Amino acid sequence: MKLVIGDKNYSSWSMRPWVLMKHFGIPFEEVAVQLGEPDTLASILKHSPSGKVPCLIMDNGASVWESVAILETLAEQFPDVPMWPRDxxxxxxxxxxxxxxxxxxxxxxxxxxxxxxxxxxxxxxxxxxxxxxxxxxxxxxxxxxxxxxxxxxxxxxxxxxxxxxxxxxxxxxxxxxxxxxxxxxxxxxxxxxxxxxxxxxxxxxxxxxxxxxxx
Structure with missing residues (x-):
């Protein structure tokens, strides 16, 4: 999988799936895009139809954007990993x-x-x-x-x-x-x-x- 993110200093939404995947040892390739630059939107649109980060590119090539959708998708893909409480x-x-x-x-x-x-x-x-x-x-x-x-x-x-x-x-x-x-x-x-x-x-x-x- 690939995770498209913005600057780690600024991009709060990018931080959420990145930290979760790192914590649980889920392998992914990081694709970093600098925010606030003239080519930022074009760079993100190569991966994310929303034009925003983060975006998760699945192994089958499907794009998942919006942090909550990414987190829910990860929980679904890795059901044995306790991302949500079991109760x-x-x-x-x-x-x-x-x-x-x-x-x-x-x-x-x-x-x-x-x-x-x-x-x-x-x-x-x-x-x-x-x-x-x-x-x-x-x-x-x-x-x-x-x-x-x-x-x-x-x-x-x-x-x-x-x-x-x-x-x-x-x-x-x-x-x-x-x-x-x-x-x-x-x-x-x-x-x-x-x-x-x-x-x-x-x-x-x-x-x-x-x-x-x-x-």
Missing amino acids: AAARAHARSVSAEMHAGFAELRTNMWMNIHASFPGKGATPGALADVARVDALWSACLDQYGGPFLFGEFGIADAMYAPVVMRFNTWQPRLSEAAAAYARRLTNAPAVQAWIADAMHETHTIDYYETPA
């Missing part, structure tokens, strides 16, 4: 938590974007962004309390992959978190697959001006 109720909960991440938190996305290189403590703290941070904190804390950690549903899975870029944002913008949420953010940051993504991001030299200048 049906926990699995429904994990799907809800993941879908909320996919569909919500617009203020957080807009005001506290992912830039792993950067440090913008105290910036981006609009009322809407802080409300999103509070919801994420409450969501993480509830999952950790219910399932006992160390990750959201016990062991690392799709829900954690969905929130890994949020942790990268929190590391950069440093909003105040509860003790439970901050500890989870540290654990997820230190997960080997996440550390591998961060290491690659730190070696990138390509920059996008917009993401280097906080409001």
